Amino acid sequence: xxxxxxxxxxxxxxxxxxxxxxxxxxxxxxxxxxxxxxxxxxxxxxxxxxxxxxxxxxxxxxxxxxxxxxxxxxxxxxxxxxxxxxxxxxxxxxxxxxxxxxxxxxxxxxxxxxxxxxxxxxxxxxxxxxxxxxxxxxxxxxxxxxxxxxxxxxxxxxxxxxxxxxxxxxxxxxxxxxxxxxxxxxxxxxxxxxxxxxxxxxxxxxxxxxxxxxxxxxxxxxxxxxxxxxxxxxxxxxxxxxxxxxxxxxxxxxxxxxxxxxxxxxxxxxxxxxxxx
Amino acid sequence: xxxxxxxxxxxxxxxxxxxxxxxxxxxxxxxxxxxxxxxxxxxxxxxxxxxxxxxxxxxxxxxxxxxxxxxxxxxxxxxxxxxxxxxxxxxxxxxxxxxxxxxxxxxxxxxxxxxxxxxxxxxxxxxxxxxxxxxxxxxxxxxxxxxxxxxxxxxxxxxxxxxxxxxxxxxxxx
Numbered sequence: 001x002x003x004x005x006x007x008x009x010x011x012x013x014x015x016x017x018x019x020x021x022x023x024x025x026x027x028x029x030x031x032x033x034x035x036x037x038x039x040x041x042x043x044x045x046x047x048x049x050x051x052x053x054x055x056x057x058x059x060x061x062x063x064x065x066x067x068x069x070x071x072x073x074x075x076x077x078x079x080x081x082x083x084x085x086x087x088x089x090x091x092x093x094x095x096x097x098x099x100x101x102x103x104x105x106x107x108x109x110x111x112x113x114x115x116x117x118x119x120x121x122x123x124x125x126x127x128x129x130x131x132x133x134x135x136x137x138x139x140x141x142x143x144x145x146x147x148x149x150x151x152x153x154x155x156x157x158x159x160x161x162x163x164x165x166x167x168x169x170x171x172x173x174x175x176x177x178x179x180x181x182x183x184x185x186x187x188x189x190x191x192x193x194x195x196x197x198x199x200x201x202x203x204x205x206x207x208x209x210x211x212x213x214x215x216x217x218x219x220x221x222x223x224x225x226x227x228x229x230x231x232x233x234x235x236x237x238x239x240x241x242x243x244x245x246x247x248x249x250x251x252x253x254x255x256x257x258x259x260x261x262x263x264x265x266x267x268x269x270x271x272x273x274x275x276x277x
Numbered sequence: 278x279x280x281x282x283x284x285x286x287x288x289x290x291x292x293x294x295x296x297x298x299x300x301x302x303x304x305x306x307x308x309x310x311x312x313x314x315x316x317x318x319x320x321x322x323x324x325x326x327x328x329x330x331x332x333x334x335x336x337x338x339x340x341x342x343x344x345x346x347x348x349x350x351x352x353x354x355x356x357x358x359x360x361x362x363x364x365x366x367x368x369x370x371x372x373x374x375x376x377x378x379x380x381x382x383x384x385x386x387x388x389x390x391x392x393x394x395x396x397x398x399x400x401x402x403x404x405x406x407x408x409x410x411x412x413x414x415x416x417x418x419x420x421x422x423x424x425x426x427x428x429x430x431x432x433x434x435x436x437x438x439x440x441x442x443x444x445x446x447x448x449x450x451x
Binding site (some may be wrong): 029030031037038039040041042043044045046047048049050051054055056058059062078106107114117118121124125136137140141143144147148151152153155156158159160162164165168169171173174175176177178181182183184185186187188190193197200201217247249251269 | 287298301318326349358359363366370374384395401404
């Protein structure tokens with residue numbers, strides 16, 4: 001089947017649904033600017049963040065409740081407007097605005113909260129898929145994002161080889177101690193603590209998990225050469241998200257929106273079928 | 278090849294995509310500086326050791342210890358991470374400012390890069406009053422007295438054990 005405007009609309013609906021779940025998570029965890037009303041920010045070695053800091057926007061957010069509320073409202077409204085204007089002449093402009101605003105919002109929120117900027121990658125990159133008005137443009141943007149996502153995962157696997165962590169048999173036990181220190185200290189008899197303690201004490205079993213996750217990350221390299229296994233890669237990614245949430249208590253749900261790229265990748269490029277025949 | 282097809286479709290798009298991939302490779306090769314949306318995804322690739330010292334923060338609200346294990350994932354992170362980053366924020370921000378000034382300078386807009394924009398003017402009491410609000414959201418009870426202790430732990434004899442005495446960091450209230 002050839003990609004058309006209906007696929008773009010379906011992608012936009014899926015993206016928006018994921019975004020709203022993510023927004024609800026921020027809301028119920030009291031992490032929106034106007035709820036948190038932060039009192040200090042943290043800089044980091046990020047060129048983009050430091051360029052935004054030149055404007056002094058971080059000080060304005062810290063000191064002004066009205067700006068905090070405005071940012072939170074725009075963060076919610078822009079994806080809805082993007083969906084509303086999809087396949088219309090203003091759709092591309094809305095999507096671009098949404099992407100740029102998400103970049104600003106994510107940079108600032110991650111400098112005021114413990115949230116990692118990496119968790120916002122989907123909201124910064126994926127709206128660009130909705131910018132082109134043609135189905136062909138949608139096809140190319142979607143595939144570009146698909147390659148970028150493959151790169152994220154494959155590079156995470158490569159990093160474990162480069163640093164030598166993959167060859168350190170105590171790595172996963174040490175990660176579990178580090179990740180769950182406060183939980184293990186406060187509730188050592190709890191069922192979850194007992195599972196974690198078991199894994200920490202049985203280094204071979206925990207290392208096996210680390211090895212499997214690294215292999216899973218490296219397997220994403222297949223996506224650079226073929227789209228045949230995209231459903232499998234999507235499945236592996238869902239496993240990764242579940243594993244991270246259950247065992248590590250890390251929330252990677254925001255990346256689920258990238259799965260849209262793997263779902264629609266089986267469809268052909270508009271115009272390509274004419275060339276073939 | 279995808280890049281070739283993308284470049285044929287739209288030269289600007291092809292160029293931007295190639296630039297992103299090259300930037301990603303460079304930034305990942307030379308670990309340190311990033312430029313969002315070009316990031317590094319290490320995902321626990323730094324080597325850790327089971328005997329590394331772990332630091333936890335123990336919070337007492339009205340002389341009652343706050344149960345971290347009973348808090349939601351986010352609240353637990355907030356209770357644990359904020360005392361740590363607050364204590365280090367001035368140093369972190371000053372160090373980042375000193376490093377990034379050179380790189381921002383390449384863009385020609387470093388005249389707006391003044392230290393007062395890049396640092397927080399905050400006192401312990403302002404932070405503690407704000408943090409007490411976070412504790413209140415976790416416990417569901419108003420907090421009139423708050424104490425934060427820092428406790429180092431190490432994994433020994435198959436369990437996490439205190440490594441020395443807890444250090445009282447901050448205290449506020451009656």
